[in-house]
Amino acid sequence: MVERMTAADLRATQSQPKSQKYGAQRTVVDGVTFDSKKEAARWAQLCLLQRAGKISDLKRQVVVPLVGRDGPLLSRKGRQMRITVDFGYVNLKTGLQVYEDAKGMPTRDYEVRRAVAGAQGIEVVEV
Incomplete structure (x- = not known):
């Protein structure tokens, strides 16, 4: 039954x-x-840094499109590939855009996307 x-x-x-x-x-x-x-916790730290005037343009869930040598990288379905990082901000001391990701356990997919972003000259810092 x-x-x-x-x-x-x-x-x-x-x-x-x-x-x-x-x-x-x-x-x-x-x-x-x-x-x-x-x-x-990292968001709270970055908010304090922004209030102190050390960083600016603090954003959450920043989407970075992935581009290869011959143009945008496309998925099997034809969509442009991207990596979404937890935080993006401008370091006022250096004037550079910084991307951070709070990872406990990096996945294989994340590692590949991070490597492609690195090849584009975009460094993703893991915190």
Whole structure:
């Protein structure tokens, strides 16, 4: 005999929050949701640096398009490939754009995208 689940039981199981694949815990700071505690802590540090006048143009979830020698790199579906880093800002001491990613466990996909960005001259700093 096959056991059946009621609609209420199904909704109850679907409403439970998903756990992160690598154990990171979502964190809310000042109404902003971060994917991990590490990312939230780094955001707080960068906000202080911006208030102190050491950095400017602080942004979250910065999308960097990936470009090869012959133009944009395209996925199998024809979309332009990109890497999304956690933070981007301008270091006022050097005047350079800095990209940071708070990684606990780098994936193979991330490593490849970071290498392509590095070949473009864009360094992604892991914190």
